[in-house]
Amino acid sequence: MGISQFDERRPWSQRAIVDNSAGVGLTTVALASFGMARIDVLLAVSNDIIDHVVEVHFGTSAGDAVIGSFTLPAGRGTDGTKAMDVLAECSPATLVSLPLDEGEELDVLMQVAVTIGQTITVTSVGGRL
Numbered sequence: 001m002g003i004s005q006f007d008e009r010r011p012w013s014q015r016a017i018v019d020n021s022a023g024v025g026l027t028t029v030a031l032a033s034f035g036m037a038r039i040d041v042l043l044a045v046s047n048d049i050i051d052h053v054v055e056v057h058f059g060t061s062a063g064d065a066v067i068g069s070f071t072l073p074a075g076r077g078t079d080g081t082k083a084m085d086v087l088a089e090c091s092p093a094t095l096v097s098l099p100l101d102e103g104e105e106l107d108v109l110m111q112v113a114v115t116i117g118q119t120i121t122v123t124s125v126g127g128r129l
Helices: 086-090
Strands: 010-018 026-031 037-046 052-060 063-072 098-100 105-110 120-128
Touching: 010 105, 026 037, 026 052, 026 120, 037 052, 037 063, 037 086, 037 105, 052 086, 052 120, 063 086, 098 105, 105 120
Parallel strands: none
Antiparallel strands: 010 026, 010 120, 026 105, 037 098, 037 120, 052 063, 052 105
């Protein structure tokens, strides 16, 4: 059957704010500590003045792998538009949530550094199992 939303014991969310100091390195958006977690929604907003290509990485102790990438338009989610649903943009349509075992993480990587004074915020929402 798999995991359903009714298996969640409590809601869970984590947020990463990416600014110019992050450069083009990995920034952790979600880390499953103290047991399993599931990400139902991954939302991104930007107040930057340029579009950004963002890679989403799935990380384990053995390394990381690219899940997909997406283009986050300038001002998305801060200019009256809705936040971008990242999982919908960079994963198969059949993926409705992303389970994480303890110690696994979800990271984002900017292809180009964020403009000085601007930010990109990525929020994961789900539950602990």
